[in-house]
Amino acid sequence: MRHRKKGRKLNRTWEHRKAMFKNMARSLIEHERIKTTLPKAKEVRRLTDKLIRFGLENTVHSRRKAYRILEDRTLVKKLFDQIAPRYKDRPGGFTRVVKLAIPRHGDCADMAIVEFVEDELKAKEEENQEDQKQELENQEEEEKEEIQQEQKQEEDIDRSNE
Numbered sequence: 001m002r003h004r005k006k007g008r009k010l011n012r013t014w015e016h017r018k019a020m021f022k023n024m025a026r027s028l029i030e031h032e033r034i035k036t037t038l039p040k041a042k043e044v045r046r047l048t049d050k051l052i053r054f055g056l057e058n059t060v061h062s063r064r065k066a067y068r069i070l071e072d073r074t075l076v077k078k079l080f081d082q083i084a085p086r087y088k089d090r091p092g093g094f095t096r097v098v099k100l101a102i103p104r105h106g107d108c109a110d111m112a113i114v115e116f117v118e119d120e121l122k123a124k125e126e127e128n129q130e131d132q133k134q135e136l137e138n139q140e141e142e143e144k145e146e147i148q149q150e151q152k153q154e155e156d157i158d159r160s161n162e
Contacts, residue, residue, distance in 0.1 A: 026072065028048055028116075044114055049095055052084050052087060094116060096116070
């Protein structure tokens with residue numbers, strides 16, 4: 001029985017798994033999207049969510065804990081300065097695993113994409129703001145056209161009176 005044994009073994013030793021997940025977490029933070037097998041994606045999601053929680057704390061201790069995993073100062077800086085602030089209002093679920101429809105060609109393994117979740121509300125607000133700007137521009141153009149038509153009508157009336 002697997003009581004209190006969390007995580008997948010993935011047919012690897014503990015050292016190999018640890019190194020693999022560190023590398024995948026580094027790649028995810030660097031590129032913000034990676035393609036891998038489904039079980040690996042589900043496991044690396046756990047690690048990257050933990051890293052983002054460290055980034056939200058933004059203390060020296062949390063930076064050191066993140067550095068233990070990432071082992072690269074530029075990635076730690078990117079995590080704490082760019083990625084973590086995006087999720088300051090989000091309680092959890094910072095990464096998304098999207099299962100791909102087409103399996104891997106060689107062994108027919110289920111493939112997935114791991115990516116950071118973009119805040120849908122912010123995206124919708126930005127779209128709404130863009131729509132409002134376009135509506136205002138359209139209204140201004142219509143008003144200008146109306147003014148031009150009125151001026152033409154006045155000119156025509158003045159010409160006919162002469």
